[in-house]
Amino acid sequence: MKKIYLFIIIIMVSILAACSQQSSGSNDQEKQSEEVESQTTNQASAKDTDEKKVNEINLTAKEVKWTLSPDKTITAWTYNGTVPGEQIRVKEGELVRVNLTNELDKPVTIHWHGVPVPNTEDGIPGVTQDAIVPGKTYTYEFVANTPGTYWYHSHQNGVEQIDKGLYGTFIVEPKKGVNVDRDYTLVLDEWESGNEGHGMDMEGMDMGDMDNMANHSESEGSSMMGHDMSSYDIFTINGKTYKENKPLIVKKGDKVKLRFVNAGYMVHKIHIPVDYKVTHVDGQKVNNPEIQKGSVLEVAPGERYDIKFIADGSGDFTIDCHGEMDAAKDMKIDVVYKEGNGKKIEHSQPSTKVDLTTLGEDAEAQFTLEDEFDVEYTMDLGTKMDMSNEDMGMAWTINGETYPNVPPLKIDKGDKVKVTLTNNSMDESTHPMHLHGHFFQVLSKNGQPLEGSPIIKDTLNVKPGETYEVAFIADNPGNWLFHCHDLHHASSGMVMLVKYNNFEEFYTDTGKVDNKPQ
Template structure:
């Protein structure tokens, strides 16, 4: 930051001195030039956006992080970590323009936070330990407050040691309804997740298990992070096949009740992937994809018995008309043994209980080819203030005999940040060159981005606005966002096995006035 600031001052001084070269009093010209530059720099300092809550309705929520006994399937009960005693946690519903005031009480034995995934909150409310706050210690409380200005389907989850804590069930959903209301007769939320039966485990541990002193500690402090990378390395190559229980809303198929509908109704389904695996959910009736990551698709067309591919962190809203008069099943087409668990019935109330014949195969809906074209904020013809390329890779850490996931050959916190000024138009190129054939759902905090191209081909249909984008092996995307939310923000893979071993970058605003200072009292682990 200091180097950039001095460079800016130096350049401006040269220009101003040249303009004043005809003046006889060069000393006075130098003094005036320096004053002008200092004034410009002072004006360029950005502060974190504050929540303008004056006159707005406040919706207050109490969220308690606690451990409970939770039944995943008839054969498996676990000790889940939850918000308010359920998996997923309590659904928070507000109207567009209302204030969300959420008080977190931590009754777990480890520090936690809440990140509002997809919501462009002020930087102070982002919930990232070691970046925007200290994690909330056991027995303590913390209040988040922001205005829900952007209607859509979002979710909230811990961002402290998330690779373990989120994996235990510490998440919930946030629905911001548009001012005109939900234009559907039924509105269901379906949260997808995976679990390990954990043979021999009686303590409720799952996912990566108890990392102890591992993890990315104190994210803004390089030394602390490096101290913990070695313990993370030997856990990186987590065997994803160990996830042998798939759930919808924290339950397997046998434990879930059908989604009830009536003939003629418009039914809205909100899919949220809270896990670490991509899932292919098959909807065997005609439907429309109305929103991606909560953002509207322009004039969506009808998809006939299609598969929605949902990556970690992504959300898809679909709508269909209940006109078949036959019950049907929404199921998972991953082809894995646990896929049979991730399915749910749709049943007609007062129907004849006849079941529709289920197609064995369908096409996957292409997210880059949804809806109709319209004018958008960005195009590839724009002149961008910042262009940044993320080469998403995997590397061997020979020193610690482990593997790491990288951005441009580096692991966090050594990944060079995306430096922006407030108001900049920013283009980021995402390239998946990982040699292990892994996918990378890349999530940007604090902003929405527009997908401009895929594998060099511009998008021609509805503008696609997202906050999480799945980049498959060999794929390349160009995305763009407006730097309109000052702060320090993460841009990372939402397979947290990847993020926790290095696949994290920062978007940092130049001349940003810091508000967070590490107290040294908490072991902050931002992933």
């Protein structure tokens, strides 16, 4: 039956090869009108589907009551009724087919954050598809070729929809499997308990309030102007504060893997008070990682870090957040031995933090600073005043412009591309920059080449005054976003397109949906 089903899919794809992105791929206006009614797509090629295991997942975007803490229940937007949404876990090389039904009253999408999917499956309203209108179902389909820790989230008005809980995790296991005894995913996020919307209320604010905003530390993603980050007064792991979370259970001798995913808009300093190794960044391997002796791990918005430790039986312990805001105290979770004696490791003040530039050991890499690149691009991350902007007149810019007025980075397939990112924002905010559809290698920080393992990422946190050089190969044709994953910054302008020359366009905005790519 499976082969017959796959054969039918192959025939359908062949017949529909000339149609539009949501129904069959053509730019015919009549067909596009039909797209909005059907809200479906099927993009995997016949050769991709042949003889592959098919993972078919049904997700429903819906509203539920969700308990964050013992004294706070909110109305959350979810995939399948939980925050985070249902975890999708597949093996390398398998086909993923996700049917998303929208039961919310607003259009939604799914973006597969970090996964190098075909451009048709990237989930960007107004760029790769129309957002999925209420009551409709849309199908995403791709082959999961790259193992790693990823996540998925709505990219339709993401600054609000992710804030409401519309995200989940996506794990691609290597073909040989994951060589651990325990495998836990920990999603970091922050919430506004007293704000159903996400704008800023200026009424009643005095200078003390303004000073308070200006004095928040960079670890909590603050800005002197713009969205009031102090309104995020509940921090969670897996959608729950400490008192609502169940402990992570281990046994003595277990090899334990923890996957940290930051789904929020602030950098979180996570303290793991045992010896551990950082094995992966953004799902990609670190070469021969060294032991971190209780070091603090900074996880920026959109980033993922995998760590591994051996449960040596020395005692239960707590993983917590070392932040300055009061809410940080609730971003913690216990690790408890199944057959332990209840002894707890003392939680001492950490003296070191994980340094991306010296992580692991040197090894041969795809790029070096001495390479000749086909395209070199400088990206100045800045700010400017724009009184038409909702965030108190503050706009975040790329080379002085805001999206969609930022000129695109144009490249050819096969190009070796180097991008220099510098954070010159006058509000001293951090910018976790995320490139869709590609991984990039981090070459240097502040002019100094990396000393450790080659670091391959899709999201890189650029702090005030910092400059990074990164490089990637143009191997995935399409129209791709490159943007800040503090989505307050993205929705206020810090977005650009990476456009392949001679790319055959498959999508035209129908004008029937209010597409909001950020």
